[in-house]
Amino acid sequence: MAGIPMANRVISGAVSGHYQTDTATLIVMKLVLEIVEDTEYQESVETVINKRTVASDIDSSANKDLIYVVVKKLRLLVEAFQESQLPSLLEQCDRLNVTHANARTRYNLTVQQLFHDGVTWGRVVLFCAFSVGYLVHVVRRDMAHLSDSVIKWTVGVFKSKLDPWIEQSGGWENFSAFADRVLAGSEGEQGSGLGGRLLAAAAVLGIAALAGLIVGRGGGGGH
Numbered sequence: 001m002a003g004i005p006m007a008n009r010v011i012s013g014a015v016s017g018h019y020q021t022d023t024a025t026l027i028v029m030k031l032v033l034e035i036v037e038d039t040e041y042q043e044s045v046e047t048v049i050n051k052r053t054v055a056s057d058i059d060s061s062a063n064k065d066l067i068y069v070v071v072k073k074l075r076l077l078v079e080a081f082q083e084s085q086l087p088s089l090l091e092q093c094d095r096l097n098v099t100h101a102n103a104r105t106r107y108n109l110t111v112q113q114l115f116h117d118g119v120t121w122g123r124v125v126l127f128c129a130f131s132v133g134y135l136v137h138v139v140r141r142d143m144a145h146l147s148d149s150v151i152k153w154t155v156g157v158f159k160s161k162l163d164p165w166i167e168q169s170g171g172w173e174n175f176s177a178f179a180d181r182v183l184a185g186s187e188g189e190q191g192s193g194l195g196g197r198l199l200a201a202a203a204v205l206g207i208a209a210l211a212g213l214i215v216g217r218g219g220g221g222g223h
Helices: 023-036 042-048 051-060 064-093 103-114 121-140 144-168 172-183 192-205 210-220
Strands: none
Touching: 023 042, 023 051, 023 064, 023 121, 023 144, 042 121, 042 144, 051 064, 064 121, 064 172, 103 121, 103 144, 121 144, 121 172
């Protein structure tokens, strides 16, 4: 993709090097790569996130097995949400108005809305879903130069807000148990609870970036 500095073509360029082996960062990177795989956005996203570097960093991590398990379950939850909320997301997508000038403000407002009364595992899932969708949205809207910024914002939220809560809540191992309950249909934050909170945040901003992922799959063969 023209105009993106070579330094940004690897993960250490997109995100500061000292974040490179952070578990949450690797989870975010791997999740993004898996969700956009086989869509029209894959090439653009891989221009910013180096797939081989991510794989190498995960394989070198002491939390390798945990990262792969968490990403797999996060992806299942995100894709289940996308399917159940597609009509509402598509309706709101018509009101999308993210620009280079307001992209960070709108991102931050969404995060504030999602966590305005605290953090839960369900909201962590929604945050990941939103961040992936937002990244895809800036690519779709010819703002790919903001892709590395979206990644940095996402990592920043994990470092400042979510990592401390995750550690206090039993770590990513407890997320895995939460995900199993949701996927089995026995967790109260499933379905309308998850969807309702993200849609409420989307309504505040007039955005529904996740819809772009579904639209992209429809035209590209999907999984």
